[in-house]
Structures are given as C-alpha cells and as structure tokens.
Amino acid sequence: MLNMTDIMETVTMIQDEALDIRTITMGISLLDCADGDIDVSCEKVYKKITTKAHDLVATGEAIEKKYGIPIVNKRISVTPIAMLLGASGGDPIKYAKTLDKAAKDVGVDLIGGFTALVQKGFGPGDEELIKAIPQALAQTDVVCSSVNVGSTKAGINMDAVKTLGQVVRDCAELTKDDQCVGATKLVVFCNAPEDNPFMAGAFHGPGEPDCVINVGVSGPGVVRAALADLDDKADMGEVANVIKKTAFKITRMGQLVGAEASRMLDVPFGIIDLSLAPTPAVGDSVAHILEEVGLSQCGAAGTTAALAMLNDAVKKGGLMAANNCGGLSGAFIPVTEDAGMIDAARTGCLRIEKLEAMTAVCSVGLDMIVIPGDTTAEVISAMIADEAAIGMVNYKTTAVRVIPAIGLKEGEELEFGGLFGTGPVMKVNTSSPSKMIERGGHIPAPMQALKN
Amino acid sequence: MKAVITVVGKDMVGILAKVSTTCSECNANVLDVTQSVLDEYFTMVMVVDISDLNADLSAMAGKLEEKLPTMKIHVMHEDIFNAMHRI
Numbered sequence: 001m002l003n004m005t006d007i008m009e010t011v012t013m014i015q016d017e018a019l020d021i022r023t024i025t026m027g028i029s030l031l032d033c034a035d036g037d038i039d040v041s042c043e044k045v046y047k048k049i050t051t052k053a054h055d056l057v058a059t060g061e062a063i064e065k066k067y068g069i070p071i072v073n074k075r076i077s078v079t080p081i082a083m084l085l086g087a088s089g090g091d092p093i094k095y096a097k098t099l100d101k102a103a104k105d106v107g108v109d110l111i112g113g114f115t116a117l118v119q120k121g122f123g124p125g126d127e128e129l130i131k132a133i134p135q136a137l138a139q140t141d142v143v144c145s146s147v148n149v150g151s152t153k154a155g156i157n158m159d160a161v162k163t164l165g166q167v168v169r170d171c172a173e174l175t176k177d178d179q180c181v182g183a184t185k186l187v188v189f190c191n192a193p194e195d196n197p198f199m200a201g202a203f204h205g206p207g208e209p210d211c212v213i214n215v216g217v218s219g220p221g222v223v224r225a226a227l228a229d230l231d232d233k234a235d236m237g238e239v240a241n242v243i244k245k246t247a248f249k250i251t252r253m254g255q256l257v258g259a260e261a262s263r264m265l266d267v268p269f270g271i272i273d274l275s276l277a278p279t280p281a282v283g284d285s286v287a288h289i290l291e292e293v294g295l296s297q298c299g300a301a302g303t304t305a306a307l308a309m310l311n312d313a314v315k316k317g318g319l320m321a322a323n324n325c326g327g328l329s330g331a332f333i334p335v336t337e338d339a340g341m342i343d344a345a346r347t348g349c350l351r352i353e354k355l356e357a358m359t360a361v362c363s364v365g366l367d368m369i370v371i372p373g374d375t376t377a378e379v380i381s382a383m384i385a386d387e388a389a390i391g392m393v394n395y396k397t398t399a400v401r402v403i404p405a406i407g408l409k410e411g412e413e414l415e416f417g418g419l420f421g422t423g424p425v426m427k428v429n430t431s432s433p434s435k436m437i438e439r440g441g442h443i444p445a446p447m448q449a450l451k452n
Numbered sequence: 453m454k455a456v457i458t459v460v461g462k463d464m465v466g467i468l469a470k471v472s473t474t475c476s477e478c479n480a481n482v483l484d485v486t487q488s489v490l491d492e493y494f495t496m497v498m499v500v501d502i503s504d505l506n507a508d509l510s511a512m513a514g515k516l517e518e519k520l521p522t523m524k525i526h527v528m529h530e531d532i533f534n535a536m537h538r539i
Contacts, residue, residue: 002456002499002530002533002534002537004486004488004495004497006533006536006537007456007458007497007533008458008495008497009537010528010532010533010536010537011458011460011526011528014526015524015526065508065509065510066509066528066529067528067529067531067532068509068513068526068527068528068529068532069528069532249536249537252535252536253532253535253536255535256531256532256535
C-alpha cells in the first residue's frame with residue numbers, strides 16, 4: 001500500500017523541485033522517403049512525419065493529465081537528411097522547410113535531423129547539406145541540425161572541422177538580429193548517439209527501427225533538494241548514494257511515461273536518456289547541485305571531481321530503473337540554460353577551459369556557450385577539434401554548441417528566452433590555430449578503436 | 453484503477469467535506485484517507501477508486517481547485533507512485 005511519506009515526496013518533487021519529463025521524442029525513419037526527385041522526396045517526408053506523429057502531442061498531454069507530471073517538450077527526430085539528399089540532390093533548404101512545416105503542423109516543439117554523419121569522410125549529399133545549414137536554420141524556426149565529425153572508431157574528419165568553424169559563424173551572422181539564435185540550433189558531435197532524444201543534437205540513426213519513442217527526464221532540482229537534506233558532514237560516498245537513489249526514482253517515472261506513450265501510440269519504446277537536464281528556472285540547475293556538494297561556486301577547483309561523481313551516480317541509479325538506456329545519458333552542462341552556470345560565468349569563476357575539462361567527465365560538451373562576436377572561424381574549428389579529441393580518446397560523446405555573439409564583446413549578454421536561457425559572452429583564447437586547421441585531412445582513429 | 457488526491461494548505465472548516473463531495477459527484481469511491489494538521493498546516497492524502505469515474509482526472513482536479521482555491525491540489529494516477537517507490 002502507498003504511504004503518505006512516499007506520496008508527498010513525489011508531489012513535492014513535482015510542485016517545488018521542478019521535476020518533469022523534459023521530452024518525449026519520436027524517432028522516425030525517412031529512408032523510405034528518398035526519391036530521385038527532391039520535390040517527391042519532400043512530399044513523402046511531410047506525409048510520413050505528419051502521419052506517424054499525428055497523435056504525439058495529444059498523447060503527451062493526456063499522459064501529463066493522468067499522472068500530473070509536466071512533459072515540457074514533444075519532439076521529433078528523423079533520419080539524417082544528408083542521406084536523403086544523397087539520393088535526391090537538389091536544394092537542401094527544401095528539406096529544412098518541409099521539416100519545419102511538418103513539425104509545426106503536428107504541433108511539436110522541435111524537430112532534429114538536418115544532419116550529416118561525416119566522421120570518416122563526405123558521402124553524397126553531406127557537403128551540400130553542411131554548407132546549407134546556416135540558411136536552413138535562418139529560414140526555419142523549429143528545425144535543429146547536427147554534424148558528426150569524429151568517432152573513436154573513425155578518427156576526426158578535420159576537413160569537416162575546418163568547414164564547420166565557418167558554418168557556426170555564419171549561423172550566428174545570419175540571425176544576428178535575432179540573438180544569433182541560428183547557432184543555438186547546431187551541434188557538432190564526436191561519437192553522436194543515434195537514439196538521443198535531446199535537442200539540438202537529436203537525429204534518428206540509420207540503425208534505428210522505423211519509428212520509436214525515446215524519453216529524456218530532467219530533475220536537477222530534485223537531486224539538489226535531496227542533497228540539501230543531507231548532513232553537511234556526510235562523506236562523498238554517502239552523497240553519491242543519495243544521488244543514485246534520487247536518479248532511480250526520477251528514471252522510474254521516465255520509464256512509466258515512456259511505456260505509456262509507447263502503448264498509446266503503438267510505437268516501440270526505445271530508450272530512456274538518463275540525464276540531468278537543467279533549465280534556466282530557479283531550482284533546476286546542475287551547477288547548484290555541485291554547489292550543494294560543497295563548492296563555493298561552479299567552476300572552482302573541485303568542480304570536475306564533483307561532476308564526475310554526479311554523472312556516475314546518475315547513471316548507476318538510473319540504470320536499474322530503465323529497461324533500456326541510451327542517448328547521451330549523463331549530466332548536462334549547457335551554460336545559458338543553467339541559472340547557476342550563468343551566475344558563475346558572469347562572475348568569471350567558470351571559464352571555457354574549466355568547462356572543457358568538465359566535458360571529459362560528463363555528458364555532451366561545450367554546450368550553449370556564448371563567445372565574442374569577433375572569434376574567428378579557425379578558433380571555433382579548433383575548439384571543435386579539441387572537444388572531438390576528448391570524445392574520441394575517451395570513447396564518449398562530446399559536442400560543441402557555441403554561439404558567436406555577433407557585435408558583442410566579453411561582459412555583454414545574449415537573451416534567448418525559454419529553455420535556451422541567457423548567456424554572458426565568455427572569454428576565448430584567441431591565439432591563432434589557423435595553420436593546423438588549414439592542414440585539414442583526417443586525424444587517424446586512436447589505439448582505443450582497436451578493441452577487437 | 454486508483455488515483456491519489458493530495459491537498460495541502462492552511463487548515464479551515466470543510467476541506468474533507470468538499471473533497472469527498474467532489475469525489476461523489478465524479479463517481480470516485482473513497483478507499484483511504486490520511487490527514488494531519490501541523491501548525492495550522494493541513495495535509496491530506498486520499499486514495500480513490502476511479503474505475504467508474506464519470507469525468508477525466510484533470511476535470512476532477514479542476515473541480516477540486518474551484519472549490520478549494522487556496523489549497524494546493526494534485527490528482528494523480530497511482531501508477532506514478534508505485535513506479536517511483538516500489539521495485
């Protein structure tokens with residue numbers, strides 16, 4: 001029988017500690033939509049998305065009402081569009097606009113998959129798609145884009161890295177009148193997961209089934225509150241244990257919601273992404289968890305160790321609660337989306353170099369970081385190369401989502417609003433890496449790739 | 453099928469009466485009630501059978517909020533509690 005303490009604990013998590021399901025993401029394969037004629041292809045894409053995802057938003061809302069748990073976003077991820085472009089040729093923007101229209105017509109918040117996977121080199125359609133990303137993101141509202149430039153198995157495609165430095169800049173330039181928002185919708189990955197439900201990096205990998213439901217949970221506020229109740233003298237092992245228990249509960253809720261959505265939509269349940277995804281709302285911050293562990297501010301010495309412990313405990317707790325785990329699974333550290341990180345960036349306690357170290361021990365990478373508008377394409381490329389190297393060598397996903405704030409300098413801020421938050425412009429090391437970036441080519445796969 | 457109704461807020465006359473009247477209007481059978489008052493702070497947890505409910509859960513929550521505008525009210529399917537607190 002249910003007892004009052006358990007019931008009130010759940011109610012408090014939702015009411016006071018911002019516990020929610022961050023996203024139900026429907027992955028849809030578009031491989032059967034490819035056609036030699038791009039217009040036919042786009043028509044098939046529109047039809048398939050609007051058919052498969054027709055009831056997605058209504059189902060999400062029904063589950064919200066039944067369980068009293070907020071589901072913040074309903075999203076769609078699709079087959080990397082570069083694969084369709086390879087077959088059809090033509091103007092990639094047509095696909096972006098088709099995705100945008102289909103997503104708006106079914107009412108989802110975001111759609112991801114304007115994507116190319118080029119870790120080993122460019123296939124048909126890849127280069128055309130990458131070059132079209134800035135225009136595609138400027139001309140659409142809800143389309144998200146990603147490019148995988150490296151992997152542990154393949155090494156790093158430095159030609160793609162070189163191109164993408166400029167692409168990131170162009171995304172910001174084309175949307176400079178709108179807070180450079182284009183760059184917030186582009187993620188450059190190493191070891192990109194094929195079943196990630198989180199944006200902007202979600203796409204539906206070629207190894208995935210026709211249609212699938214993936215769920216991302218979010219509960220930094222709940223973890224922080226659980227730690228606040230803990231004795232100040234509790235040792236780090238006890239801290240990790242509390243996080244594990246809390247992550248278990250959060251993930252069980254995700255499992256319940258995912259299974260219910262899968263049943264109602266008659267679509268297989270893929271994975272739960274075991275994540276702590278912050279929002280700019282007060283009390284929903286990963287940085288505040290680290291501060292609760294015992295740092296005066298996020299970015300101080302000890303941040304990497306605290307984050308490593310947090311990230312590991314979240315996975316250990318979540319693992320048993322979920323039937324299948326996947327996606328990015330880990331704590332996120334998107335600067336502009338986390339109230340504690342925004343504060344730490346403003347005071348200068350949190351720097352890009354520290355964030356880079358943090359990315360070695362948690363999910364994703366340099367995420368939602370606003371950099372000076374005059375940062376050169378070569379420096380951005382080199383930042384991408386550094387992150388990709390961390391991912392490649394450590395057999396983990398890393399990514400770069402930086403936003404060059406066109407016309408702004410250190411100390412000024414971009415204001416995205418909503419989940420994307422606010423970002424102070426952070427200092428970047430401007431020493432030129434241009435000779436290395438100009439070399440292009442390919443960084444060979446590391447020793448870690450040879451596991452067979 | 454069961455649902456859990458939680459009501460939290462400042463204590464006053466008639467809270468339980470209003471909640472149970474609403475349950476009766478919605479054809480929800482009350483199975484269990486636990487309540488406590490600490491420093492004038494009222495907390496109530498009610499488990500109801502919703503197998504023959506004549507409205508949906510959110511409509512029932514809406515009615516309760518109308519009758520008790522100053523209280524924090526949640527109506528949630530029991531599965532969420534079982535999922536989070538039972539292995």
